[in-house]
Amino acid sequence: MSTKEKFPLSFFSEINLKNPNLFLESLINYALDFDITDFHIEPFHNFVRLKVRKLGRLKYILNFSKEFFKKFVVSLKSLANLDYTKNFKPQDGRVYVNTKKGKVFLRLSFLPGIHGENLVIRVLNKKGSILKLEHLGLDLNSYKKLKEIKTIKHGLVLICGPTGSGKTTTLYALIRDLFSPQKNIISIEDPVEYLYPAIRQIEVNEKLTYFEALKSSLRQDPDIIVLGEIRDENTAKTAIRAAQTGHLVLASLHAYSLKTTISRLINLGVPKQDLLEVLKLVIIQSLDDVPCPFCKGKSCKICFEGIFDKKPNLKIFENFPT
Known part of the structure; x- marks a missing residue:
């Protein structure tokens, strides 16, 4: 087990607070080195506060x-092709940054507040490695159930859970397990979080919606279709039709239980009978804390506030209420 310091706060004493580009570079490098998922930058009356999210927890930094901060916002909005003069309305953007460690995707959210714009930066490393199912840390029963998906020829498999619960990691582990040169696998995502040249990856953007990409993908003779998220009525109904017509559809959904999963799809306009006809598995995923083995959860330089890591906790359903 590695004893590498998992959260060296001393790094931030060296951050460049004069050059916006160098500041951004410092944040990205730190995120990649120490598994930071989000940066929160919050303005107050006469200062700005930086927080980071790691292992699902926010921590104040400086x-x-x-x-x-105003210079940084102008620079970041320019990179994202946003209007930096409109600081009175919410704006969302995206930036791709090439670093020595690979291509990084930043999802930006600007929200006006009483002291200025609040900024959240989500960091996604496009070169992240795709894990095998056996490396996800699953219990034996969950592992066996996911391996059995290989036997499903058509239908709908859903991976559900809140943001940050590891749905995409599990989804790509499944894709890796299902891959074969004899299968045409198409993924549709916003954004593409893992680069996987073995499959055909489509990235949703302002000009291409999930529904449009899915509808066109059905004309590409797919065996397996992967949806990064089911968000709207058209996408939900088209995913069901794809599953009905001989395709295996893997998709993620923001839901917390089997009941809310089915209710969410019905509320999106999917007839319950059609849904139950194609639904093969519902996987409800969360992440459990792994206490630090060195300090027994008390907090030390090796862990993050007593937490050493996270492991997935899966509840898998095969039978559904009629």
């Missing part, structure tokens, strides 16, 4: 000047 304060810096509002003057520099």
